[in-house]
Amino acid sequence: MDVSVDRRALPILPHRAYRRPRALTAGSVATSVALIAAGEFLVVVFLGRLADHYTRASAFLLPGGTRSSPRPFLGIQLRPLQIQIQPLDYRALLVWFLASVAIAGVLTGTHRIGAPGRYMVIYNLAMIAVSAAYMLFAGELGYGAEAFSELYLRSAVVIWLVIPVFLGGVSLFLPFTMLERVLLVGASFAYNVVFSAVRYALFAWILSWSGAVTMASLYLFFGPLLDFVYMVGVFSMFLVPLSRRLDREGPQDAWTWL
Amino acid sequence: MVVALTAWLVAIVIVMLVYAGRHWLLTLNRLLGHQRPYMQDIVDDDLPGVTVLVPMHNEEQVADGVLTALLGQHYPADRLEIIPIDDHSEDRTQVILESYAVRDPRIRPIYRRGEGARGKPAGLNEALEAARHEVVLVFDADYQPPPDAVRELALAFFDPEVGAVMGRVVPSNTTSGFLARLLDLERSGGYQVDQQARYSMNLVPQYGGTVGGFRRSVVLSWGGFDPYVLAEDTDLTFRLLVRGWRVAYANKVECYEEAPQTWDARFRQLRRWARGHTQTMFRHWRGVLTSPNMTPAQRVDGLLLLGIYTIPPLILAGLALSLSLFVTGTIPLAATILLSFFAVGYNAFGNFAPFYQVGTAGVLDGMRERLFLLPYLFFMFLFNSWAVTLGALDAVIDVVAGRVPTWEKTARFRT
Numbered sequence: 039m040d041v042s043v044d045r046r047a048l049p050i051l052p053h054r055a056y057r058r059p060r061a062l063t064a065g066s067v068a069t070s071v072a073l074i075a076a077g078e079f080l081v082v083v084f085l086g087r088l089a090d091h092y093t094r095a096s097a098f099l100l101p102g103g104t105r106s107s108p109r110p111f112l113g114i115q116l117r118p119l120q121i122q123i124q125p126l127d128y129r130a131l132l133v134w135f136l137a138s139v140a141i142a143g144v145l146t147g148t149h150r151i152g153a154p155g156r157y158m159v160i161y162n163l164a165m166i167a168v169s170a171a172y173m174l175f176a177g178e179l180g181y182g183a184e185a186f187s188e189l190y191l192r193s194a195v196v197i198w199l200v201i202p203v204f205l206g207g208v209s210l211f212l213p214f215t216m217l218e219r220v221l222l223v224g225a226s227f228a229y230n231v232v233f234s235a236v237r238y239a240l241f242a243w244i245l246s247w248s249g250a251v252t253m254a255s256l257y258l259f260f261g262p263l264l265d266f267v268y269m270v271g272v273f274s275m276f277l278v279p280l281s282r283r284l285d286r287e288g289p290q291d292a293w294t295w296l
Numbered sequence: 297m298v299v300a301l302t303a304w305l306v307a308i309v310i311v312m313l314v315y316a317g318r319h320w321l322l323t324l325n326r327l328l329g330h331q332r333p334y335m336q337d338i339v340d341d342d343l344p345g346v347t348v349l350v351p352m353h354n355e356e357q358v359a360d361g362v363l364t365a366l367l368g369q370h371y372p373a374d375r376l377e378i379i380p381i382d383d384h385s386e387d388r389t390q391v392i393l394e395s396y397a398v399r400d401p402r403i404r405p406i407y408r409r410g411e412g413a414r415g416k417p418a419g420l421n422e423a424l425e426a427a428r429h430e431v432v433l434v435f436d437a438d439y440q441p442p443p444d445a446v447r448e449l450a451l452a453f454f455d456p457e458v459g460a461v462m463g464r465v466v467p468s469n470t471t472s473g474f475l476a477r478l479l480d481l482e483r484s485g486g487y488q489v490d491q492q493a494r495y496s497m498n499l500v501p502q503y504g505g506t507v508g509g510f511r512r513s514v515v516l517s518w519g520g521f522d523p524y525v526l527a528e529d530t531d532l533t534f535r536l537l538v539r540g541w542r543v544a545y546a547n548k549v550e551c552y553e554e555a556p557q558t559w560d561a562r563f564r565q566l567r568r569w570a571r572g573h574t575q576t577m578f579r580h581w582r583g584v585l586t587s588p589n590m591t592p593a594q595r596v597d598g599l600l601l602l603g604i605y606t607i608p609p610l611i612l613a614g615l616a617l618s619l620s621l622f623v624t625g626t627i628p629l630a631a632t633i634l635l636s637f638f639a640v641g642y643n644a645f646g647n648f649a650p651f652y653q654v655g656t657a658g659v660l661d662g663m664r665e666r667l668f669l670l671p672y673l674f675f676m677f678l679f680n681s682w683a684v685t686l687g688a689l690d691a692v693i694d695v696v697a698g699r700v701p702t703w704e705k706t707a708r709f710r711t
Contacts, residue, residue, distance in 0.1 A: 054488070054661050055464075055548035056331045153559035157678040165619055172623045180625020189627070196633055204637075208652040211327045212659065254622045258615070263636040267674045270651050274670035277655050281664045296331045 051285070057293040059213040059284065067210060070219055074206030077223050081198055086114035089195055092235050093117050099239035106184065111192055112199075118187035121242040126249035128174060134251045135170035138163040158259075165255040179250045186253055190241065190261065194234050197265050201227050205269060209276070213284070213292075218276055226272045230265060298626045301617055305631050308614040312638040315607060316650065318600055322493035323653045326660070332496040334546040335451045343375055345429030346450050347512070350380045351416045355437040356388040357708045358554065362437050363396050363403065369446040373402060376446065377428055380405045380437075381419040415703025416505075417521035417528040424512055424520055433509035438554040438708055440468065441507070445549055449509055452544040459514055459541025460532060462491065463507035463549035470666075472557050472709065478676065479555040479562075481658065481669055485649025487547065488657035495545035499597035503536075503543050505529030507551040514541065525579075526701050527572025530602075534580040537598060540589030554709060561707040563683045568704055570605045570687025571694070577602040578695060608684035611638060611677075 081088075096119055097103035108115035126134070142163040145156050173179060181189065205223050214222065241256050284292045348366055352359060359380070366378050380393050382405055393405040406423055408414070424432065431453050435441055445463065452461035464487045467480045495501040503510065510532060515521065518535065521528045533543055556562040584590065584598040614635045621627040649657070651670055658667045694701055 053548065055492075055550075056333055057660065058327060058331065059659075062328060149560075153563065154675045154679045157682060158675070161615075161678050168619060169623055179623050181622070185625060189629070192629055193633060196629060200633070208655075211324055212656065254619055258618055258622060258632075261636075262633045266637050267671050270674065271671035273651070273655065274667050277659060277667045277670070278665055281659045281662055281667060284659065285662045285664070296333060 052293045052295050056296050058295075060292060060294040062211060062213055066213075069216065070206065070210050073216065073219055074202055074210070074223075077202035077206065077220075078199070081202060081227075085112070085195065085198065088198065088231065089114055089116055089191070092194070092231060093119060093191065093238075095235045096238040096242075099236060100242050103239065103242065106187070109188065111195065114195075116188065116191050116195070118184070118191045119238060119242050121183040121187045121245055123183040123245045123253075124247050124249040126173065126251065130249065131170045131174050131251065134249075135167050135174065138167040138170065142167070162255045162259055165258060166251050169251045169254050173250065179253060181250075181253060183245070186245070186250075186257070187242070190238060190257065193257075193262050194230075194238070197230060197234075197262060198227065201230060201269065205273065208273065212277075212280065214276065214280060218280070222272065222276045226269050229268060229272060233268070234265070298621065298624060301621055302626065302628050302631070305614060305617045305621065305628065305635070308610050308617070309631050309634045309638070311610060312607065313634075315600065315604070316638070318597070319490070319650050319653050322490055322497075323656050325493040325497055326489040327656060329493070329496055331492065332498075334495075334544065334548055335448075335454070336548075338451050338454055340451070340454070343372060343447065344431045344450055344453060345375045346371065346377075346431045346433055346446055346509075347423075347427035347429040348376070348378045348433045348435060348446065349420060349423045349427070350378065350435050350437055351383060351419050352380055352385060352389055352393075352437045353383045353705050354385045354387045354389060355708065356385075356392060358438045359389055359392045361440050362435060363392075365440045365442075366435070366446070367396075367400055367402070368443050369441070370443045371446045371450075375429070376402055378403045379423045379426060381408065381423050382406065383408045383416075383419045384414055413523035415523060415526075416705075417525060417703075418523035420528065421520040421523065424516060427512055430512050431509060432512045432515075434506055435551070436506040436553070438706075439506060440552045442551065445507070445551055448546055448549045449507075452509075452546065453511065455542075455544065457540075457542045458544045459536035459539075460503040460510040461508050461544045461546060462501060462503045463546045463551050464488075464491070465504065465507055465553050466550050467555035468552035469554050469557065469709070474672075475559065475562060476555045476557055477666065477669060478673060481654050481663075481666065481673065482649060483555075484657040484661050484663065485654035486657075488660050489653050490649055491545045492547045494597065495547075498591070498594070500533070500537060500594055500601050501543045501545035502601065503529050503533045506553075507549070510536075524700055525572060525575055526568055526703065527576050530573055530576040531579065534576060534584065534598065534602070537590060537594065538580065538583040538587035540587075556706060557709040558707070559679070561709075563679070564704060565706045566680060566683035567687040567690070568706075570608075570684040571690040571701060572687075573602075573605045574688045574691035575694065575701070577605070578691070605684055605688055608681040609688050611635075612681050612685050614638075 093105050097105050104120045105117040106120050108117050142160045145160055202223050205226050209222055350362055382389050382393055397403045397405055408419060431450050433449055449461050449463055452458045465483055467476055469476050470480045491501050525531045556565055581602055584595055618632055655670055
């Protein structure tokens with residue numbers, strides 16, 4: 039290659055069909071892996087303290103919120119929120135069941151709401167209806183207030199452990215800078231901790247007036263599932279500047295061919 | 297009972313882990329591996345004769361566009377014929393075709409009327425009988441091939457092992473609304489990364505039924521397309537592969553299409569694709585396992601490709617199982633979290649690209665701000681899952697009840 043030519047000044051951008059980012063080298067990948075390992079190590083080391091502050095914050099946000107006694111999980115002590123669930127008699131359960139089925143039926147026939155939104159609402163109504171039906175026959179759900187609170191907290195802890203590996207992994211072979219990698223994992227983690235703590239208190243508050251019929255919907259739709267959505271959202275926020283940068287840099291500096 | 301349900305949920309998660317691994321490998325290949333270019337070293341004036349087929353049913357909104365684009369192709373006029381297949385149109389399609397046929401002798405329309413099988417495969421069969429050339433290219437009526445598309449795609453057949461070729465589909469109507477923009481992301485992941493990586497890795501690139509073509513004599517040798525298969529493209533891909541032919545993929549041959557603009561049209565399209573693809577899975581899985589003409593890697597990729605429309609029903613089954621295990625108070629934590637990941641990751645069923653694959657494709661394509669839409673793909677996952685599950689169920693019922701599927705075309709939106 040002619041080194042006397044400033045390759046950044048070449049005016050023709052490699053065609054998108056066969057170009058690949060140039061910045062990836064074995065060294066940069068190894069550094070990224072080390073960074074991910076360091077992030078994971080920090081999470082493991084501070085997991086207990088983080089979980090403690092997290093439940094304190096949720097208890098603070100929940101009116102009259104208190105924490106239960108410590109119980110072990112993955113080598114740390116968790117103190118889940120004490121949740122008061124509204125008891126529901128068979129009449130209330132019937133109302134929940136019939137209302138969910140009726141609203142789902144109406145939504146099935148309407149096209150005023152966009153189809154994806156409609157399907158999500160119907161999915162949640164179906165979970166409420168199934169829960170209400172189960173409670174009508176079995177008396178109560180498999181999870182009580184205490185077990186649900188512990189399940190939620192355990193899920194949060196597992197997701198904290200997953201975040202560095204997951205986001206570090208999906209971004210490993212994209213040409214992010216080291217700072218971007220740290221920010222990507224750090225921002226996702228910080229957002230998760232804050233959002234999840236607020237949501238924990240919110241769930242407890244919702245269950246205090248709705249009863250256990252909404253529990254499945256809260257956990258299975260608005261729980262871990264939603265966590266991954268905003269992780270993807272944070273990921274996309276870092277992809278946009280990356281895409282801009284690769285197109286802005288000199289053609290031969292950013293891309294390689296075939 | 298609870299143990300059985302938990303085992304089932306874990307089994308679903310394992311299947312999805314296999315698919316996640318497949319897409320991760322494809323993404324890595326596109327980013328790090330040597331890219332296999334498409335026939336770029338062939339420059340030849342002695343081009344083969346080409347017949348272009350354009351299946352049409354009530355296409356008055358788009359017929360002008362595709363015919364004008366095809367007549368503008370940089371291809372020797374004496375070696376190109378264009379056969380629009382008017383399949384029982386009830387609008388002005390026939391009038392438009394007649395006016396083009398009078399103006400240019402390369403256009404030789406077929407008007408299908410009366411009894412007989414309807415739909416794209418049946419129309420293609422009739423046109424194959426009338427075609428004069430060995431290389432047959434197909435463009436759907438809403439496509440607008442760029443001037444060098446026919447030349448580029450025809451070059452693939454200089455390779456004697458190539459039985460079919462596929463170009464890249466790019467939505468042209470991304471300013472029409474949110475859905476078309478999301479579909480643009482999906483298509484990018486499916487072609488820029490998935491198809492190109494499968495071509496580079498000598499796996500199973502797929503002929504997609506449009507922006508592509510095949511050898512006429514080969515298809516006629518097995519009696520043409522089955523008129524009752526809804527995914528004649530996937531069917532052709534696997535018929536070729538088990539017989540030792542290869543499918544070439546041309547990532548540089550980009551052709552614009554009109555993506556569905558309404559959720560209803562998208563739902564019908566997905567359901568039809570799922571029904572056809574599942575039919576094809578039933579037909580070809582044994583052949584893929586036993587064909588002496590496929591490598592072990594092609595067998596694995598072929599089976600995973602055939603089974604890809606089983607993922608949405610599996611996700612829905614997984615969600616139902618999670619609910620069952622939740623109400624009984626026995627939900628397994630790790631499996632539930634993984635299932636959540638897959639529900640988010642596999643939201644782009646149109647071209648089966650998880651978000652990291654779509655994101656990578658978007659970076660390679662220079663999509664910039666369009667990538668902000670990535671998390672919004674999540675909101676399609678129940679919609680997609682339901683459409684695909686119904687389509688797969690349709691295919692099962694077709695087999696069990698001996699029902700004959702009928703073709704349904706995707707709605708057009710151009711004005």
